[in-house]
Amino acid sequence: MDLTTADGEFRASMLAAIARFEVRRKGERQTRANAQRAAKGGVPKGTRLSGYTTDGEVVHDEAETVRALFDGFSTGLTLRTLSRDP
Known part of the structure; x- marks a missing residue:
């Protein structure tokens, strides 16, 4: 062209x-x-959400991690700090 x-x-x-x-x-x-x-x-299509199966059931080990991250973030911790916590 x-x-x-x-x-x-x-x-x-x-x-x-x-x-x-x-x-x-x-x-x-x-x-x-x-x-x-x-x-x-x-449930939404695409990448599986952490804490849930593709059928929408809770994956308890992952859900605990997600809750801990949200709790830390809501108390003022930075994402960088949260990513370093074991």
């Missing part, structure tokens, strides 16, 4: 617009699917 010509610039602009459209459409579909899953009581 020769971007120095009107024809080449037009073709590149059209391809870029189509790509932006597809990205936005995919995002809208994902947003609707996530809302539908949440309305049915489902």
